[in-house]
Amino acid sequence: MTEPPIDVSGLVKRFGGYTAVGGLDLRVGPAEVHGFLGPNGAGKSTTIRVLLGLHHADAGRVRVLGRDPARQAAEVTRRISYVPGEVTLWPNLTGQEILDAFAGLRGSRDKAAEKRLAGAFALDTGRLVRTYSKGNRQKVALVAAFAARTDLLILDEPTSGLDPLMEEVFQGAVRDAAAAGRTVLLSSHILGEVEDLCDAVTIIKDGHLVESGQLSDMRHLAASVVTAHLPGRDAATVMARLRQTGLTGETTAGTVRLAVPRDLVPAVLAILADADAPDITCTPASLEDLFLRHYVVAPR
Ligand SMILES: Nc1ncnc2c1ncn2[C@@H]1O[C@H](COP(=O)(O)OP(=O)(O)OP(=O)(O)O)[C@@H](O)[C@H]1O
Numbered sequence: 001m002t003e004p005p006i007d008v009s010g011l012v013k014r015f016g017g018y019t020a021v022g023g024l025d026l027r028v029g030p031a032e033v034h035g036f037l038g039p040n041g042a043g044k045s046t047t048i049r050v051l052l053g054l055h056h057a058d059a060g061r062v063r064v065l066g067r068d069p070a071r072q073a074a075e076v077t078r079r080i081s082y083v084p085g086e087v088t089l090w091p092n093l094t095g096q097e098i099l100d101a102f103a104g105l106r107g108s109r110d111k112a113a114e115k116r117l118a119g120a121f122a123l124d125t126g127r128l129v130r131t132y133s134k135g136n137r138q139k140v141a142l143v144a145a146f147a148a149r150t151d152l153l154i155l156d157e158p159t160s161g162l163d164p165l166m167e168e169v170f171q172g173a174v175r176d177a178a179a180a181g182r183t184v185l186l187s188s189h190i191l192g193e194v195e196d197l198c199d200a201v202t203i204i205k206d207g208h209l210v211e212s213g214q215l216s217d218m219r220h221l222a223a224s225v226v227t228a229h230l231p232g233r234d235a236a237t238v239m240a241r242l243r244q245t246g247l248t249g250e251t252t253a254g255t256v257r258l259a260v261p262r263d264l265v266p267a268v269l270a271i272l273a274d275a276d277a278p279d280i281t282c283t284p285a286s287l288e289d290l291f292l293r294h295y296v297v298a299p300r
Contacts, residue, residue, distance in 0.1 A: 011060035021207040035194035035201035036187040043207040081145035085157035091130035114147035135161035222285035223259035229279040
């Protein structure tokens with residue numbers, strides 16, 4: 001079996017006495033679009049910098065495209081496209097000159113793809129970079145990243161400056177990259193984006209793994225939300241019956257709502273059907289539900 005494009009186990013990275021990443025595992029399979037999530041300061045960018053060979057791990061095993069980025073940074077980074085959240089470019093070059101410079105440094109690019117991507121992102125490559133907005137600078141980096149002939153894209157909050165129309169273009173480019181067999185690690189705070197794009201996610205907090213796996217499996221393990229509207233019925237009595245299954249829920253204005261583990265969904269739906277509820281919805285856990293259950297901050 002070939003090694004996964006990203007294979008990290010027990011990664012530790014300290015800054016002085018502060019442990020930014022404390023024993024993290026991260027595995028990303030070939031042609032997978034993998035979401036990398038966590039609140040501010042969780043250690044995502046630090047991990048990414050280790051993957052790129054910019055930081056050296058204090059402990060753990062790190063393999064990117066089968067190599068150790070700390071020892072073989074040049075070989076590894078040649079095969080990676082990296083887009084940071086804050087793109088800094090030479091201000092006195094035009095967008096096209098920047099794209100040419102990136103391609104020159106890398107030694108390869110798909111010129112037709114670059115032209116197509118610049119068009120799709122509505123990027124005027126003839127303008128000087130110093131006249132570009134944050135979003136336009138990000139577009140330059142994204143066009144260069146997707147047009148490069150690389151095997152792995154590492155995108156660290158790449159769309160924070162893009163408008164919704166451009167978000168669509170970005171998502172199309174990620175899907176095309178994965179369809180072409182490229183692997184994508186996407187760090188993002190935009191949960192909808194991750195939910196739309198990613199096959200698998202890794203959620204971290206305080207430099208530690210809290211959850212990782214295929215999004216579909218994680219949804220199955222989490223509770224679904226069942227809501228039933230009970231016009232003209234005694235919602236409190238129905239809720240009392242529902243509570244006999246061991247679940248808790250809330251009743252508001254004749255509507256019951258409760259989080260239901262997968263194995264109890266049939267029993268709950270049977271009780272609601274028995275109560276003649278005309279309007280029942282059962283929604284699988286969203287990525288936001290999965291994410292928030294790890295990050296509910298207690299009020300001070
Ligand atoms: N060079 C550094 N020196 C000292 N501390 C650092 C350094 N880089 C990061 N840190 C600290 O390590 C922790 C993890 O930071 P990191 O940037 O990896 O988080 P993140 O998950 O990417 O956050 P965000 O979502 O805000 O970008 C933070 O507490 C940060 O202050």
